[in-house]
Amino acid sequence: MIIIFRRANRHCEFSISATLTSIWIIKSDQRHNATSILRYAADLSMILTKQYEISRLKSLLENGELLASDAERCESFEILNISGICDAPYWMVDNLLQQIAQRHKDIDYVIVTGDFESHAIWDYARDTHQRMIRNVSQLIKSHFPDKQIYFALGNHEGVPLDSFAPSFTPEEFHMDWLYGTVADEWKPYIPADQDKTIRFNGCYMVKPWPGFRIISLNNGLGDSLNLFLFINQTDPDGTMSWLSDQLLDAEKAGDKVHIVAHIPPGTAEALEGWSLNYYKLAIRFENTIAAHIMAHVHSEEFYVIYEDPEDFNSRPVDVVFSAPCMTPYSRYNPTYRIYTIDGKYDGSTYQVIDFEEWIMNLTVANQPPYDPTVEQLYPSILKEYGFTANLPSEWSNMINQMKTDDTLFNQYMRNFYRRNVYPVCDAKCKASWLCQARQAHHSKKLCSDIPDASPPERDPKRGKWYSKKRGSMTEEQIRNSVTKFMNNPKRRPKGQCPI
Numbered sequence: 300m301i302i303i304f305r306r307a308n309r310h311c312e313f314s315i316s317a318t319l320t321s322i323w324i325i326k327s328d329q330r331h332n333a334t335s336i337l338r339y340a341a342d343l344s345m346i347l348t349k350q351y352e353i354s355r356l357k358s359l360l361e362n363g364e365l366l367a368s369d370a371e372r373c374e375s376f377e378i379l380n381i382s383g384i385c386d387a388p389y390w391m392v393d394n395l396l397q398q399i400a401q402r403h404k405d406i407d408y409v410i411v412t413g414d415f416e417s418h419a420i421w422d423y424a425r426d427t428h429q430r431m432i433r434n435v436s437q438l439i440k441s442h443f444p445d446k447q448i449y450f451a452l453g454n455h456e457g458v459p460l461d462s463f464a465p466s467f468t469p470e471e472f473h474m475d476w477l478y479g480t481v482a483d484e485w486k487p488y489i490p491a492d493q494d495k496t497i498r499f500n501g502c503y504m505v506k507p508w509p510g511f512r513i514i515s516l517n518n519g520l521g522d523s524l525n526l527f528l529f530i531n532q533t534d535p536d537g538t539m540s541w542l543s544d545q546l547l548d549a550e551k552a553g554d555k556v557h558i559v560a561h562i563p564p565g566t567a568e569a570l571e572g573w574s575l576n577y578y579k580l581a582i583r584f585e586n587t588i589a590a591h592i593m594a595h596v597h598s599e600e601f602y603v604i605y606e607d608p609e610d611f612n613s614r615p616v617d618v619v620f621s622a623p624c625m626t627p628y629s630r631y632n633p634t635y636r637i638y639t640i641d642g643k644y645d646g647s648t649y650q651v652i653d654f655e656e657w658i659m660n661l662t663v664a665n666q667p668p669y670d671p672t673v674e675q676l677y678p679s680i681l682k683e684y685g686f687t688a689n690l691p692s693e694w695s696n697m698i699n700q701m702k703t704d705d706t707l708f709n710q711y712m713r714n715f716y717r718r719n720v721y722p723v724c725d726a727k728c729k730a731s732w733l734c735q736a737r738q739a740h741h742s743k744k745l746c747s748d749i750p751d752a753s754p755p756e757r758d759p760k761r762g763k764w765y766s767k768k769r770g771s772m773t774e775e776q777i778r779n780s781v782t783k784f785m786n787n788p789k790r791r792p793k794g795q796c797p798i
């Protein structure tokens with residue numbers, strides 16, 4: 300159900316961004332002695348510029364001028380009348396970045412949480428991934444030429460999807476092609492002493508300000524769909540050990556840390572082994588970690604971490620935030636979020652104080668005069684949900700309150716989808732989302748008071764992967780599976796422009 304619109308052949312190098320899960324932009328606010336972070340997620344379906352209004356797109360589709368195979372996966376032309384389903388075309392990403400840069404001139408730095416490719420996963424190849432990463436990275440740089448930009452890897456960077464081969468695998472599967480590409484492309488923003496680390500496991504640490512660190516964590520090495528982890532998921536390439544060492548080092552220095560990663564630990568695409576280790580580190584270093592910044596799920600979500608990993612009545616320790624995404628896949632309005640954090644002065648906690656959210660309303664954008672101007676979804680999450688402060692206890696209480704307060708739950712769902720009309724969520728659906736918010740790792744005990752709770756079905760077709768037992772495949776089976784994908788004759792020839 301995905302479509303990627305691409306430009307004409309002469310612009311093939313600009314082919315599309317795609318998922319681009321989220322971009323955070325940080326800015327200072329001297330009045331409040333605080334710093335704001337803007338998290339940008341775009342989505343877009345097919346719209347957004349006057350020269351590409353719906354009628355024009357329909358014409359392109361009907362004349363076969365857009366990628367036919369992708370168009371077929373867009374279900375039908377009727378999707379042109381609704382928001383979402385398809386990924387973000389280049390011009391939409393460009394437009395939204397331009398609006399962000401113009402609207403928020405006081406930003407300090409940008410964080411991008413990965414997924415540079417579209418959902419056209421049958422079409423993945425190492426060379427096109429490298430081109431897209433360079434292309435999108437350079438596009439973001441062009442809109443924020445005087446800002447620092449810190450990137451993280453997403454699961455779509457893998458070829459095949461979700462595949463991040465640890466160094467124990469045969470050399471032909473090693474990730475030098477990806478880690479080397481990002482090390483080169485993101486070099487202006489990464490300290491020289493981190494070059495060796497990012498080329499080894501895709502992780503790095505930076506110190507934007509005194510007393511403040513950002514850790515970019517590649518959790519493709521904890522991805523439940525990473526075939527290579529079916530062989531051995533024990534701390535691949537020492538990633539979790541590296542994170543633990545980084546946090547201990549920050550603690551000794553008295554620094555605060557924002558962890559930037561892609562897949563939230565409680566979701567189906569995070570291995571429980573990885574999630575629980577991450578959860579325990581979050582508890583152990585609660586006084587050092589000031590924010591958990593993640594993405595991947597496309598919807599607006601949060602996950603509470605409790606002091607006892609098996610007891611939701613224990614003290615809420617922290618919250619993992621997953622901001623909305625740039626792509627409208629599936630049926631979301633493009634969104635970005637601005638976080639205000641306590642920062643940039645001696646003794647800063649760097650905690651998130653508040654956040655606001657802005658959307659690109661695709662229904663409006665698809666109507667004359669086809670103006671994709673962003674609009675504010677809400678100005679303050681504290682006011683939106685009546686919080687006294689952005690505290691883990693407030694988020695935990697909100698889950699409890701939503702069990703019986705449908706008005707509050709519907710308000711959450713509206714923000715979840717970023718539009719007033721969204722799919723009906725019955726009692727079982729509601730129970731699943733409430734349980735999800737409790738699960739920063741996978742434990743049914745955290746939902747024992749929520750009847751009928753089960754993991755939300757984001758994509759039922761993937762169920763067979765989620766149910767597979769780890770360690771059930773041999774190295775030879777993995778090799779054959781990956782080789783079969785890479786040699787699939789249905790994939791377009793290497794280097795051929797897709798349009």
Ligand SMILES: [Zn+2]
Nearest residue numbers: 414453454595
């Ligand atoms: Zn993702």
